[in-house]
Amino acid sequence: MALLEVRNIKKNFGKTEVLKGIDFELEKGEVLAIIGSSGSGKTTLLRCLNFLETADKGSIYVDGETVFDADVEYNDNEIREKRLKFGLVFQSFNLFPQYNVMENLTLAPTLALKKKKLSGVEKKVALESIDQKAVELLERVGLSDKSNAYPCELSGGQQQRVAIARALVMQPEILCFDEPTSALDPELTGEVLRVIKGLKGEDHTMIVVTHEMEFAKNVADKVIFMADGVIEEIGTPDEVFGAPKSEKTKAFLSNSLEKI
């Protein structure tokens, strides 16, 4: 059974249909790259998965469990619990500027502890394990020496790597990236893409919206090309990049290659 099943997701903003029925599946440990021109609905799809938008129709299953069904009303608590199946790394990082790197990583899990009723000892153990996890993740993204730095003291590439570590602290089943390198200077995209590539080796399931075609080709197991709110083409990188079936895909790909 697929780890993630997305069924017939539709989303309107007023009268504009932004997602017109999105269907796909993702196996555990797979990396899905979503490509497509701007305005095709890629961000909206990730936001629906992360409950930042509520889809009007459709359902989402993780590991066989229904995490979202448009016909059901969820309260804030349910949403908070269900959205933790997903993590989201934003184009603009969105680190918390008043906290240092370490605090950015530990804030959310520490606050989550407060919701649980734990004894003093249990709490201490839990806090220590959060710290340990954060230290490991910082090392994982190559920023151990920056744990006391503030976001304003970091380069864009470093900030984005902190944001990735921050998302991973919550141990999401599926980590989503919305154009993680689009806000970066060209010379900084490599360090971020390498981190994402490295996570694939550790069996993380990921969805990456990207304009980096080489990255999609080389790292993804599956590629979706979106156009006007529908999945225009889906397949392995070889299929989508090597032998696209749809005219729109061909036009988009030749356009993106032309720019280079």
Next chain:
Amino acid sequence: MGFWEVTLSLLKGLEQTCLIFALTLVLALPLGLVISFGSMSKFKPLAYITKIFVWIIRGVPLMLQVIIVFYVPGYFLGTPLFSRFGSVIAAFVINYACYFSEIYRGGIESIAKGQYEAGQVLGMTKSQIFFKVVLMQVVKRILAPMSNEVITLVKDTALARVIMIVEIIKAAQEFAAYGLMWPLFYTAVFYLVFVGLLSLLFGFFEKKLNYYKA
């Protein structure tokens, strides 16, 4: 009338000035936050009512508001609702809470949507996001306009004399009745010291929050 005698009497007035200042701040700072939530409410009628209220309070001179609070309830009830001092505090608190609420609103609305969304996707509750993520950033951004407003409050306390509260100016004017003008000018020294200390305090806070940029 000697210098020390005058100074002593002005210090008594200053005590009232400080009391009005401190009580107004302590009550108006949190009330302003409540009002700012009202004006930002997604429930539109509440937002409109709050905005109209803020418009009225900011549109009418504070001196007139003090007079209204003290005299108007008396017309209807036969006796005043508040004592003189109570009327001053009530009028000042409402007035300053409205000014503060607009500063808070500006600060809160200036925080990027991405900050809330980052908190949300990490599973934080709305109140955790507000208190742990947003509030500190708001405080940093509103420090300068708030310090302006607080300094204005120091000098606005002089309006309390319209309903016979003997704050420092009123205390000085009582000497003027005997032809002694200099105590009135002398009060400026007290205001300058008061405002000077506040400026130092705000400067200290600003430095404290300078450890990050955003």
